Amino acid sequence: MRQLDRYMFRQMTAAFLLFCLILTGVIWLTQAVRLIDTVLSAGQSAVLLVELSLLVLPRVLGAVIPLAGFAAVIYTVNKLYSEAELVVMMMAGQGPYALARPVAVFAVGLSLLTLVMTNAIAPAGERRLDAGRQAIAAELANSLLREGRFLYPTDGLTVFIREADPDGRMAGLFLHDERDPNRPVTYTAERAALLRDGPVARLVMSNGAALSYAGREDRLARVQFDEFTYDLSDLLNPAEAGPTRAGSMSTLALIAPGTAALASETFRHGRFMARGHERIVYGLHALVLPVLAVAVMLTGGYRRRGFGQRILAAACAGAVLIAAAVAVKSIVVGAPAAWAVSYLPSALGAAVCALLLYRATRARTLPAGGQPA
Numbered sequence: 001m002r003q004l005d006r007y008m009f010r011q012m013t014a015a016f017l018l019f020c021l022i023l024t025g026v027i028w029l030t031q032a033v034r035l036i037d038t039v040l041s042a043g044q045s046a047v048l049l050v051e052l053s054l055l056v057l058p059r060v061l062g063a064v065i066p067l068a069g070f071a072a073v074i075y076t077v078n079k080l081y082s083e084a085e086l087v088v089m090m091m092a093g094q095g096p097y098a099l100a101r102p103v104a105v106f107a108v109g110l111s112l113l114t115l116v117m118t119n120a121i122a123p124a125g126e127r128r129l130d131a132g133r134q135a136i137a138a139e140l141a142n143s144l145l146r147e148g149r150f151l152y153p154t155d156g157l158t159v160f161i162r163e164a165d166p167d168g169r170m171a172g173l174f175l176h177d178e179r180d181p182n183r184p185v186t187y188t189a190e191r192a193a194l195l196r197d198g199p200v201a202r203l204v205m206s207n208g209a210a211l212s213y214a215g216r217e218d219r220l221a222r223v224q225f226d227e228f229t230y231d232l233s234d235l236l237n238p239a240e241a242g243p244t245r246a247g248s249m250s251t252l253a254l255i256a257p258g259t260a261a262l263a264s265e266t267f268r269h270g271r272f273m274a275r276g277h278e279r280i281v282y283g284l285h286a287l288v289l290p291v292l293a294v295a296v297m298l299t300g301g302y303r304r305r306g307f308g309q310r311i312l313a314a315a316c317a318g319a320v321l322i323a324a325a326v327a328v329k330s331i332v333v334g335a336p337a338a339w340a341v342s343y344l345p346s347a348l349g350a351a352v353c354a355l356l357l358y359r360a361t362r363a364r365t366l367p368a369g370g371q372p373a
Contacts, residue, residue, distance in 0.1 A: 004089065005102040008076065012106050012290075015079075016072035023064045024057070031056045052132050055125040059247065062118035062282050069110040070289035070318050073103055074311055077297045096298045096360035100291060107290040115283035119251045122279075126248040155179070161192075168194040173205060175230070186211040187230065194232075203230040246275040254279075255339070274332040277342040281325055284346035289318055292349055295356035321349045 032053040080086040089099065147164040156179035162172025173192040178184035189208030194201070210223045246254060254276025257267065296314040324345035332339050 004094070005105070008080075008099075008102040009106055011076045011079065012069075012072050012103070015075045016068050016106075016110075019071045019075070020061075020064055020068035023068055024060055027060045027064060028053070028057060031060060048132070052129055055129040055132070058117050058122035058125045062114060062122050062279070065110055065114045065117065066282060066285040066289050069107065069286055070293050073106070073290040073293040074297065074314055077294060078311060096295075096357050099298060100294050100357055103290050103294045107287045110290065111283045111287035114286040115280070118279040118282050123248060123250055126245065130245065130248050156181075170194070173208070175203075175205075183212055187228070189228075201232040203232055204228075205230065246272045251276050251279050270333040270336045273336040273339055274329045274342070277332065277339050278325075278329060281342055281346060284343065285321070285325070288346050288349040288353065289321065291353045292317055292321065295353045295360070298360050299356050317352070321345050324348075 032049075035049060035052050035056075077086065080089070086099075147161045147170075149160070151159045153159065156177065158174075158176040158178075160174040161170045164170045170192040171190065173187070173189040175187040176184070177187070187205060187208060187210050189205035191206045192208075193204045195204060196202075205228045206226065208225060208228065210225065210228065212221045212223075213219070249272070254272045257269070257272065293314045296317050297310050299310065325342075328341045328344060331341055
């Protein structure tokens with residue numbers, strides 16, 4: 001790599017790290033917020049919250065790296081122009097291909113990093129994240145013994161305890177179960193006790209009432225009981241069934257599922273197939289987007305008015321590429337056999353890059369009259 005290429009590479013790397021930090025921080029926080037209720041409601045420590053939140057980072061980085069690389073190239077080319085360095089390079093005979101060469105090397109590095117992140121590191125992190133969530137669910141007994149707070153141990157279940165003892169005895173229990181949206185039930189009890197025997201866990205309530213609402217009949221039913229047993233076994237011992245989340249499966253298992261996976265009720269062929277190819281497409285985007293940015297920015301050569309319009313054009317071109325990728329993903333979800341269309345936007349983007357760079361190079365070899373120099 002020549003000295004000029006190394007200089008541009010360093011500029012792009014510094015800008016990439018800045019954009020990657022900003023975008024990752026914003027997206028990571030939105031993902032980590034979902035874990036806060038799960039971890040804190042189960043009475044777990046902040047250390048576990050940080051650990052589980054960090055496991056989300058590889059998945060976030062897989063989507064952020066192509067965007068950060070794209071923004072870094074636009075920023076670097078515009079910075080070189082505003083400081084007159086780009087003008088000096090052009091005056092020294094650096095053509096579009098020469099200026100795009102360090103960008104291509106930069107894009108190849110981002111592409112390899114993205115492929116490793118989306119196909120190896122992120123699935124491994126998702127599997128550890130699933131294991132952490134199952135461990136939290138297994139510790140549900142501890143979360144139920146926290147008094148004076150509304151707790152949400154799982155989706156659709158709300159618990160409030162006025163008083164609780166470490167041995168599992170409770171006073172003033174409120175439990176709202178809406179996991180069946182057609183028939184939510186609310187339990188109240190003066191006393192309760194949590195009993196566990198191996199994989200079996202039951203909440204025994206005394207002197208209470210159960211309220212259930214039947215929406216179709218528009219009727220509220222109330223049943224008073226002296227003692228009632230509520231089964232918690234499915235919450236304390238979550239089943240480790242087949243493929244339920246595409247994020248935790250390997251790419252090969254997603255795009256070439258085995259017989260057992262296809263027979264599973266939780267396996268959605270189109271959705272899982274689209275997710276598997278999307279991981280590879282992210283790597284292609286990391287390769288195409290930076291080159292597309294520099295190709296659009298250099299089209300037409302030097303302009304005294306600046307690169308404002310071409311920055312907008314480059315941003316629009318990148319947005320079109322990403323939107324096309326989202327559109328073809330929906331096609332694969334509905335028709336898994338059409339998985340090849342997942343790569344169509346990247347292929348068209350690469351063709352546009354080659355065409356724009358060719359036109360920019362050819363424009364430099366033609367004088368104002370339009371005849372070859």
